[in-house]
Amino acid sequence: MSEIVISGLSYTYPKAAKPSLQNVSLKIDSGAFAALAGLNGSGKTSLCLAIAGAVPHYYGGAMAGQVYTGEVKTTESGICEIANIVGLVLEDYESQLVTLTVEEEVAFGLENRGVEQSEINRRVKEALQMVGLSGKEKQQTAALSGGQKQRLAIASVLATKPQILVLDEPTSALDPEGASELYELLHRLNQDHKLTILVVEHDLSLALPFASQFILLADGSVEKAGSPAEVLQYMGSKQHYACSLPPLWQLKLGLEPEFSSFGDWKTDDEAANELIHCLEKLEAGKSA
Secondary structure, three states, X not given: OOOEEEEEEEEEOOOOOOOOEEEEEEEEOOOOEEEEEEOOOOOHHHHHHHHHOHHHHOOOOEEEEEEEEOOEEHHHOOHHHXXXXXXXXXXXXXXXXXXXXXXXXXXXXXXXXXXXXXXXXXXXXXXXXXOOOOOOOOOEHHHOOHHHHHHHHHHHHHOOOOOEEEEEOOOOOOOHHHHHHHHHHHHHHHHHOOOEEEEEOOOHHHHOOOOOEEEEEEOOEEEEEEOHHHHHHHHHOOHHHHOOOOHHHHHHHHHOOOOOOOOOXXXXXXXXXXXXXXXXXXXXXXXX
């Protein structure tokens, strides 16, 4: 099982004036592709760190409540044990790259775990193939593009065979093409390898085509959680969130007061098909 179950989670960083997380309770299903949204300062990064065990084991501070990743309770397990279940890729992914070459980077975590060399070689090859970096084993990490460094950070995590992959703002430094390619990769990992994925994303249009669950944080608490359609519909009803909705959903919610429901749009093609169908019904009604 690779579900994430959080109950009554509150957390305050050392010397902080107020909690970063307050009474968070939610469940992310095993095998889900979950998107985490919210305004700046809503607690998204802190929640990722709590799921990965870095909060409170690395950062310290005061924590209450329970976090289960799979069958492991993070507050009662060491960070190394949690790391065998949860792979974390930070927004500043370059800070996670600590070696000189691509193959050394992917092997680094495995060597620290005492994995046999033959198994390390196999996993390095497999992880690089999964992220599209095969053939770059000897390349210097400093010479990689931003997108390639992002993929390398993911490969180094995938090589440890996590059940859960958590990514904090993975597209913040990528161009539109690189961002789309990254989400296609995450989708393949979710579908082909059954990885449970949680991704923090400010551009919801990137996550929308692939997400099965959406979570909206505000002031350190869960404001809304559910299907993408449920959460986006809710965000559309709140003025301070409406401008952050994907353009297709802004159009959808603007039209629906005048027309009937257009369904749950996830892609441009789905939006076009729904609109064409609606227009055909309107034309048929006029002709009757």
